[in-house]
Amino acid sequence: MLTFAGILVVLSPAVLVALFGISTLLRTPVGETVYSRCTAAAVSTGLAAAVWILVAMLMTDDRQVEVSLGDWVRIPAAAEQHAGEPPGGAVGVSPHALDEPHFHFTMKFMFDRLSVPFVIMTFVLCGVISAFASRYLHRDGGFQRFFLFLSFFLLGMILSSAAGTIETLFFGWELVGLSSALLVAFFHDRRGPVVNGLRVWSIYRLADAAFLIGAMSLHHLSGSGDFSGLAGQGVWPEGRVDIPQQSVLLVGCLFLFAAAGKSALVPFSGWLPRAMEGPTPSSAVFYGALSVHLGAFLLLRISPLLDRSPVLSGLVVLLGAVTCVFAAMAARVQSDIKSSLAFASLIQVSIIVVEIGLGFRYLPLVHIIGHACLRTLQLVRAPSLLKDYNSMINALGGVAERRSALEQSRYQRMYRFAMNRGNLDSILDEFVVRPFTAALLWSDRLERRWTNWLSGENK
Amino acid sequence: MIQELHFPWLEVGIILPLVGGGICACLTDSVRAQKVAIFVAGLTLLLAVGEWVDFSMVGSFEAHDHWDLTQRLTGRDNILVIDELSAPLPALSSLLFLLTILSTLRTKLDRFSMSLTLFSESIVLATLSCHDPWLLIVLLSLAVLPPWIELVRRGVSPRVFLIHMGAFIVLLVAGRLLLGDAATGGQASGLSATLLTVAALLRAGVVPVHCWMADLLEKATFGTAILFLTPMTGAFAVMHLVLPVVPVWAIRSIAILSLITAVYSAGMALVQKDARRFFCYLFLSHSSLVLSKLELVNVIGMTGALCVWISVGLSLTGFGLTIRAVESRIGRISLDRFHGMYEHTPTLAGLFLLTGLASIGFPGTIGFVGMELLIEGCVEVYPLVGLSLVLASALNGISILRAWFRIFTGVPLQSSVSLKSQFAERFAVVLLALLILGGGLWPQPGVASRHHAAKSLMDLRHQRATVAGSQAVETMATGRSASEASHP
Numbered sequence: 025m026l027t028f029a030g031i032l033v034v035l036s037p038a039v040l041v042a043l044f045g046i047s048t049l050l051r052t053p054v055g056e057t058v059y060s061r062c063t064a065a066a067v068s069t070g071l072a073a074a075v076w077i078l079v080a081m082l083m084t085d086d087r088q089v090e091v092s093l094g095d096w097v098r099i100p101a102a103a104e105q106h107a108g109e110p111p112g113g114a115v116g117v118s119p120h121a122l123d124e125p126h127f128h129f130t131m132k133f134m135f136d137r138l139s140v141p142f143v144i145m146t147f148v149l150c151g152v153i154s155a156f157a158s159r160y161l162h163r164d165g166g167f168q169r170f171f172l173f174l175s176f177f178l179l180g181m182i183l184s185s186a187a188g189t190i191e192t193l194f195f196g197w198e199l200v201g202l203s204s205a206l207l208v209a210f211f212h213d214r215r216g217p218v219v220n221g222l223r224v225w226s227i228y229r230l231a232d233a234a235f236l237i238g239a240m241s242l243h244h245l246s247g248s249g250d251f252s253g254l255a256g257q258g259v260w261p262e263g264r265v266d267i268p269q270q271s272v273l274l275v276g277c278l279f280l281f282a283a284a285g286k287s288a289l290v291p292f293s294g295w296l297p298r299a300m301e302g303p304t305p306s307s308a309v310f311y312g313a314l315s316v317h318l319g320a321f322l323l324l325r326i327s328p329l330l331d332r333s334p335v336l337s338g339l340v341v342l343l344g345a346v347t348c349v350f351a352a353m354a355a356r357v358q359s360d361i362k363s364s365l366a367f368a369s370l371i372q373v374s375i376i377v378v379e380i381g382l383g384f385r386y387l388p389l390v391h392i393i394g395h396a397c398l399r400t401l402q403l404v405r406a407p408s409l410l411k412d413y414n415s416m417i418n419a420l421g422g423v424a425e426r427r428s429a430l431e432q433s434r435y436q437r438m439y440r441f442a443m444n445r446g447n448l449d450s451i452l453d454e455f456v457v458r459p460f461t462a463a464l465l466w467s468d469r470l471e472r473r474w475t476n477w478l479s480g481e482n483k
Numbered sequence: 484m485i486q487e488l489h490f491p492w493l494e495v496g497i498i499l500p501l502v503g504g505g506i507c508a509c510l511t512d513s514v515r516a517q518k519v520a521i522f523v524a525g526l527t528l529l530l531a532v533g534e535w536v537d538f539s540m541v542g543s544f545e546a547h548d549h550w551d552l553t554q555r556l557t558g559r560d561n562i563l564v565i566d567e568l569s570a571p572l573p574a575l576s577s578l579l580f581l582l583t584i585l586s587t588l589r590t591k592l593d594r595f596s597m598s599l600t601l602f603s604e605s606i607v608l609a610t611l612s613c614h615d616p617w618l619l620i621v622l623l624s625l626a627v628l629p630p631w632i633e634l635v636r637r638g639v640s641p642r643v644f645l646i647h648m649g650a651f652i653v654l655l656v657a658g659r660l661l662l663g664d665a666a667t668g669g670q671a672s673g674l675s676a677t678l679l680t681v682a683a684l685l686r687a688g689v690v691p692v693h694c695w696m697a698d699l700l701e702k703a704t705f706g707t708a709i710l711f712l713t714p715m716t717g718a719f720a721v722m723h724l725v726l727p728v729v730p731v732w733a734i735r736s737i738a739i740l741s742l743i744t745a746v747y748s749a750g751m752a753l754v755q756k757d758a759r760r761f762f763c764y765l766f767l768s769h770s771s772l773v774l775s776k777l778e779l780v781n782v783i784g785m786t787g788a789l790c791v792w793i794s795v796g797l798s799l800t801g802f803g804l805t806i807r808a809v810e811s812r813i814g815r816i817s818l819d820r821f822h823g824m825y826e827h828t829p830t831l832a833g834l835f836l837l838t839g840l841a842s843i844g845f846p847g848t849i850g851f852v853g854m855e856l857l858i859e860g861c862v863e864v865y866p867l868v869g870l871s872l873v874l875a876s877a878l879n880g881i882s883i884l885r886a887w888f889r890i891f892t893g894v895p896l897q898s899s900v901s902l903k904s905q906f907a908e909r910f911a912v913v914l915l916a917l918l919i920l921g922g923g924l925w926p927q928p929g930v931a932s933r934h935h936a937a938k939s940l941m942d943l944r945h946q947r948a949t950v951a952g953s954q955a956v957e958t959m960a961t962g963r964s965a966s967e968a969s970h971p
Binding site for chain 1: 640642643646694697698747750751753754755782783786821823825829830833834840845846847851852855856858859862866869870873874876877878880881884885888891892893894895913916926927930931934
């Protein structure tokens with residue numbers, strides 16, 4: 025029964041994606057109500073199945089339920105292939121063939137103390153946001169598009185949260201990235217959202233590249249991509265890895281880079297306020313609640329690696345602390361509510377990262393759930409902020425005067441730093457993007473000159 | 484002894500488009516010519532699929548046609564042979580030709596010659612099933628003709644294309660002539676290997692001899708350029724004419740330069756201001772990835788390369804056809820500004836994104852497993868190569884979304900006429916999309932077939948290396964005994 029529930033958890037968002045995807049591809053005219061109801065049905069089904077798993081786990085004291093859908097792709101090793109042959113049967117096989125590695129991509133999902141709360145939280149928040157968006161975006165030209173992207177996001181989050189193998193986690197991770205970037209650029213007739221969407225996507229792609237290399241290296245080092253295999257005999261969070269420390273540090277750094285990209289940690293923090301260009305419901309569910317915590321989730325999932333390497337844990341703490349200080353400064357000077365909330369989210373996310381680095385496992389999990397719920401509420405309330413603010417001022421009887429304990433010049437310097445968001449985007453643009461594109465543009469000019477000369481044309 | 488297919492699929496599949504091209508050349512009405520071309524290309528696709536199915540049923544590494552008419556005509560054995568590597572390629576190429584012909588709008592019929600396209604199809608199909616080195620060289624030379632004729636007809640300079648293709652043919656012929664005894668299983672000498680390697684680099688468009696590709700895409704019709712590039716006959720020629728005979732240093736050189744090309748082109752795609760040049764670099768990056776991994780000493784990596792070969796062919800043709808469809812509405816696409824085409828052609832927008840993402844191996848698409856295998860194979864053998872591959876893929880991903888934003892987003896384009904996509908265009912790209920998604924969601928049959936091909940190729944290489952090694956030992960032994968005889 026638990027296997028059936030596990031399949032239902034994954035299948036419900038997958039069916040939703042298929043429905044919306046096919047109707048979009050074939051340009052079938054489907055009304056807003058159908059979209060909302062389909063989303064509600066998929067979310068309810070998945071949520072009920074997830075709660076069922078939780079209850080069953082609590083009742084049986086089973087801490088880990090694995091649901092395997094079998095090998096999606098399987099390339100057997102030569103030894104396996106020739107196992108059934110008679111002794112002389114493999115005469116024609118070359119010696120190198122017998123050393124051939126095998127490959128399998130298993131569609132496996134793991135429900136444990138980490139994934140179950142995440143899955144439930146994803147269903148709850150996506151359900152709330154879809155109900156909110158069905159009114160917020162009523163009669164908007166992009167209504168169907170929003171729900172299509174939301175379904176991709178939901179599937180990506182569920183796949184990432186419940187992934188039993190590192191490859192499945194990557195599958196979901198990529199879906200989350202694409203849907204996020206497209207939703208940032210949702211109001212695509214304006215230039216700003218599109219430019220910001222592309223920036224978010226660029227950061228995500230680099231983070232994904234680090235993730236992919238880390239995943240493949242881990243697969244190579246541990247012999248399989250299974251999290252249960254990686255964690256040895258123990259279940260989360262008590263698993264222990266049996267990989268050399270230096271390798272752990274290298275792979276861990278790659279995952280830390282990926283997590284930093286996804287959770288907007290320094291130096292990638294610049295994309296988070298830019299992502300608020302999207303519609304409020306998507307900002308709430310992506311950058312306030314779920315997507316921004318995915319980096320922290322990854323760090324929790326690979327916590328056996330952190331336990332193995334104190335240096336890696338130290339790096340995690342350092343990155344979290346630096347991000348926390350930066351976000352705290354930037355949050356205090358923002359002049360619009362969504363940016364302010366974005367940096368407020370970042371403060372909490374960076375504290376969660378510090379907690380993970382310090383070796384806590386359940387505390388960051390509880391922190392994530394509490395923070396995600398609070399921030400979703402704040403972001404969906406953001407459009408009515410002025411009303412809330414006036415009510416608060418009226419209740420207080422006026423605005424309290426702010427005084428800085430710092431001397432004027434230092435205060436101004438820090439203010440400028442915070443206003444410019446630490447110049448993080450400018451530094452990346454100036455020292456990474458600009459030299460790179462300048463070199464490529466120079467090559468392009470050179471190539472054009474060469475082909476023009478060859479063809480005898482003077483353009 | 485090579486097995487025999489149950490029908491002369493290959494020969495009929497090659498002759499049919501040739502005849503169809505002749506009929507189209509005689510027709511003055513371009514609309515009727517397109518109808519004939521669609522019929523012929525459709526029939527050719529059926530034959531190619533029939534060949535693939537028949538070959539799978541035969542269950543051998545190689546097979547030739549039933550009756551083998553070429554043998555009767557030329558008196559030589561096994562000229563047209565299909566093997567594990569090439570079995571799906573004629574079907575893939577026929578599909579690409581059919582979809583390109585099908586999605587050509589009436590307004591473009593006077594520029595896009597149906598007879599030359601069918602002639603090209605015939606040559607491509609013959610190339611993909613040809614095992615005779617000299618005939619392969621002739622076919623590769625003939626393939627240059629249709630684009631060249633088109634460039635001349637359009638009144639643009641074909642010099643860049645001709646210089647590169649001419650050099651390719653001359654170097655290939657010279658390299659093969661200098662091979663001597665090595666052609667029958669040994670290894671090429673230094674000069675011969677150098678000539679063959681440079682020829683391979685030229686045809687595959689490897690940096691720094693890649694400029695002809697951007698020039699062709701800028702000057703020829705988009706359809707002709709796509710059909711010259713996406714069947715990847717260059718990579719096929721390298722696999723059959725160059726890799727089996729050149730020494731390890733030459734193979735390594737091709738692999739390293741291809742890898743550099745993959746990363747460089749991915750970067751160049753990112754800064755292009757013209758959609759055709761962007762497509763050129765994107766294609767170059769992907770085709771170089773395939774080429775760079777064909778020398779891998781690892782079956783997993785080789786399986787990945789062969790999977791990516793198929794996925795790139797499918798996805799980038801779809802991607803190219805989508806750009807072509809948009810281009811036929813708004814003219815040459817500049818990536819400097821936003822065109823706002825989403826409101827007019829949302830289906831094309833979706834398919835542009837889908838085909839583009841499939842080419843970089845996005846999850847759920849046909850390229851995903853291929854890329855995973857490729858990276859897995861690389862990380863195991865050469866970690867740095869794996870890193871470059873992932874970097875190229877990341878850059879390609881950024882450039883694809885950038886192009887999508889530039890073409891489809893922005894203030895909606897104001898037009899007095901409808902810019903909606905036509906049924907034929909939608910059919911072509913939706914069919915490709917279904918194949919891309921189908922192959923992505925159910926990848927095992929494709930991967931198993933490519934793994935079998937990769938294994939057979941590796942075994943063949945191993946046998947050749949063993950033969951070459953024993954020949955070298957024999958030569959050394961003969962030389963030693965001769966010197967002992969002269970200096971007792």
